[in-house]
Amino acid sequence: MRADTIGMIRALLVGVLVVPFAGCEENVFSYRSDPLFAVDSNLISHVEVAAWPVPVPMPAFLAMRPDGCMIVAGGRMGAILCTNGAVQARFDWPGGAATAVAAAPDGRIFVAAGNRVVVGAGTKSAAIWDSLGEQAQITGIAADSNQVWICDAAQRVVWRFDFDGRLLGQLPLPGTPREMSFVVPSPSFAVAMAPEGGFWVVNPGRFQLQHHALDGQLLAKWSKPGMTVPAFSGCCNPAFVAVLPNGDLVTSEKKIPRVKIYAPDGTFRSVVAPPLALPGDEGRPVAVDRAGRVLVLDGKKIRVFERREGGAR
């Protein structure tokens, strides 16, 4: 009788302890990528100091004007924001939704709308260029004082135009070896002007950044494929690039969303924003202001990151 009672209590205990966990068996086919999202805090160099709301319904692209104003575009609407985040003007354009935006030193705004470029002077549309073709998919624009570089992700070409929309050339240059061709597995293909001259273009499928002279000649390249923090992960990264006044590169990645800084020779410097600070998995457009602050377009706000005291160099 006593043994029966003990047996019953034992069975009851087992039931109480085991039954609640019966349905929580571990997934034997779980995909463990969490460690890839971790960043050592010693590598983080910047701290967020401000977040400015953006008065555009679907902000998707960010560019800096030489006077320090920010240009945000998305959908069929854009806005110009002052250096303190206040809205200076709004603009729209005829044609499709924005897929990239850039500003020239003279203040002209270039918006990629579908497969063509709309040039704006102030807040007015001044010209619409011819289509780059049915297949074209513009994902990046950069402009200097008289030329515009347009990244066409679908055709894997960087087109070079003058300000009147005349085609001047393209990358890869004729005769470029196949190993140097652009590989663009997903529609992220970015370009940025370099303060020391020329421009930087991302070769995302090769996890590579290429420095070209204004005539298109290749000056330097470096690539960082891998899954560690100093490398570019995923199928194709970085998604966006900007250049700091000292020539360092700010990169923004997707899938493992993070913003990082590299020296022009490819040396990894630091992390501006780790994945923990950038929820989701999409890449964020980045820009830098004259003070060297990093601006990240994150949803409906521009987040401002400033170098922190004692941060990684």
Added chain:
Amino acid sequence: MNGIEKNGNTAPLDRRGFLSWLARGTAALAVLALAGRAARRTSAGGATRLVWQIDPAKCTQCGRCATMCVLEPSATKCVHAFGMCGYCKRCFGFFQPDAAALDESGEKQLCPTGALQRTFVEDPYFEYKVDEDKCIGCALCVKGCGSFGNGSLFLQIRHDRCVNCNECRIAANCPSGAISRMPIDTPYMLKDAERNPVPANRPARVRI
């Protein structure tokens, strides 16, 4: 009485009577045939036959398709939307997420059965194919591809294997409600490049 004899309740059938009887019988048969046909249509065609299928947009790659199906290996298989694939050298459906070297050795591969196979096309492109005989529907490759790539790999219930249980066990255990019944004339929920636009980025030899 001109051939007509009344003998009790019966009378011999004359020619007119016979023709009338024949016409009535034919009409009755025609009505019966029409009614039968209509009934058959209502029971078969009216209620369309349904089959189980996974909605790739709802699937969370929990791994239960591999373990819950009454068939072994599961009727769920990985399928590949080639129109969406980036033909990546580092394919996250193929390699372990932290694989350093990108060779085909077993420990670098993500698939527990080696069902995802790759062949070199041209630098830096590789083509990936699913060996359905080896695939167990665990969705590891689907998770990897979706986490870091274009999401061109996804799960579908293959109707050449599925026994179409009245109550599907994987549907009952699916945590995201991704499995539902579909009309048999549209039995698959495929991803394609039209609904999931990506650039036409692939080697020229396999351009679709």
